[in-house]
Amino acid sequence: MSIFNFFTEQILGMKWLSDLINLFVENVLNLNVSSRIGGSVQFFIYDTIKIFILLAVLIFFISYIQSYFPPEKTKKILTKFKGVTGATISALLGTVTPFCSCSSIPIFIGFTKAGLPLGITFSFLISSPMVDLASLLLLSSFFGMKISILYVVLGLIIAIVGGTIISKINMENEIKVYTEETRELYDESENFNQKQRLDYALNDTKIIVKNVYKYVIIGVGIGALIHNWIPQDVILAILGSNNPFSVVIASVIGIPMYADIFGTIPIAEALFMAGVPIGTVLAFMMSVTALSLPSIIMLAKVVKPKLLTIFVIIVTVGIMITGYLFNYFGLYLM
Numbered sequence: 001m002s003i004f005n006f007f008t009e010q011i012l013g014m015k016w017l018s019d020l021i022n023l024f025v026e027n028v029l030n031l032n033v034s035s036r037i038g039g040s041v042q043f044f045i046y047d048t049i050k051i052f053i054l055l056a057v058l059i060f061f062i063s064y065i066q067s068y069f070p071p072e073k074t075k076k077i078l079t080k081f082k083g084v085t086g087a088t089i090s091a092l093l094g095t096v097t098p099f100c101s102c103s104s105i106p107i108f109i110g111f112t113k114a115g116l117p118l119g120i121t122f123s124f125l126i127s128s129p130m131v132d133l134a135s136l137l138l139l140s141s142f143f144g145m146k147i148s149i150l151y152v153v154l155g156l157i158i159a160i161v162g163g164t165i166i167s168k169i170n171m172e173n174e175i176k177v178y179t180e181e182t183r184e185l186y187d188e189s190e191n192f193n194q195k196q197r198l199d200y201a202l203n204d205t206k207i208i209v210k211n212v213y214k215y216v217i218i219g220v221g222i223g224a225l226i227h228n229w230i231p232q233d234v235i236l237a238i239l240g241s242n243n244p245f246s247v248v249i250a251s252v253i254g255i256p257m258y259a260d261i262f263g264t265i266p267i268a269e270a271l272f273m274a275g276v277p278i279g280t281v282l283a284f285m286m287s288v289t290a291l292s293l294p295s296i297i298m299l300a301k302v303v304k305p306k307l308l309t310i311f312v313i314i315v316t317v318g319i320m321i322t323g324y325l326f327n328y329f330g331l332y333l334m
Contacts, residue, residue: 025045040228050141052213059208074107079116086119086120090127108124117167129290131155142272161318174306175307219263220266226267246277247327250287250323287319290315291315
């Protein structure tokens with residue numbers, strides 16, 4: 001247990017980094033970390049450095065794993081399964097694919113072109129941005145391993161149930177003919193040797209960090225603002241446990257935003273530190289990562305309005321149920 005606590009607090013949570021930043025802010029910048037300005041500076045510097053360290057390490061590790069699962073290989077695996085089993089395998093494969101919904105959609109298009117069952121493709125589309133190995137470790141660094149594991153499990157359940165429901169209502173005619181060219185991500189990794197896989201992972205890390213760094217900085221900035229400048233009673237009046245609609249509000253607020261798991265977590269951390277229940281916080285995160293407006297706009301190019309509406313409703317209801325479950329049982333997990 002002591003080794004596990006050390007891992008979660010010092011390795012994932014980087015408490016040592018927090019202590020160093022506190023010393024830097026107070027002794028070098030001459031700011032009190034208990035003040036609004038000092039607290040904002042401490043939050044911004046600490047979370048930015050922490051997330052970028054985790055970002056680089058996790059993306060390298062996951063990109064290496066991804067090199068073993070190019071879309072063509074994934075298609076071959078998925079064609080062997082149907083029904084709930086197929087949805088489950090697809091959701092699990094989604095955990096080792098891109099980090100945001102917009103980058104998952106080109107793979108989704110490839111799956112539909114290959115004639116994979118609709119339910120299986122949607123299970124992948126739901127799980128890919130919302131539930132991955134990065135989210136498991138990142139959430140562990142902020143909220144602990146129990147919360148992060150339950151988040152991943154419930155996220156997979158949403159993906160599996162959502163895909164299964166879509167498969168049962170027979171809406172294959174709701175897929176549009178997509179004629180634009182799409183890049184088959186990771187196809188080139190099919191026959192890599194170990195050196196090529198490591199080089200591929202390093203290159204992928206550079207590309208993804210370059211693409212997401214601005215969302216991380218914006219997310220940390222918003223988190224610092226929430227944590228130190230917005231009155232706690234205002235936040236709790238909207239998203240606190242006394243508001244029975246807090247999960248619904250958090251889910252709806254998250255939809256217009258666009259960020260991946262790395263940009264969303266600092267905002268979630270600030271909300272949690274302000275006293276917002278864990279279920280409401282995680283519902284917000286799921287909504288941002290799985291139902292962002294840009295990804296919905298991209299998806300509208302592939303599916304017709306009826307299927308798109310059903311997809312959004314299924315995922316939204318699943319997120320809200322998850323949020324309320326977390327709010328109810330969260331205290332037993334912290």
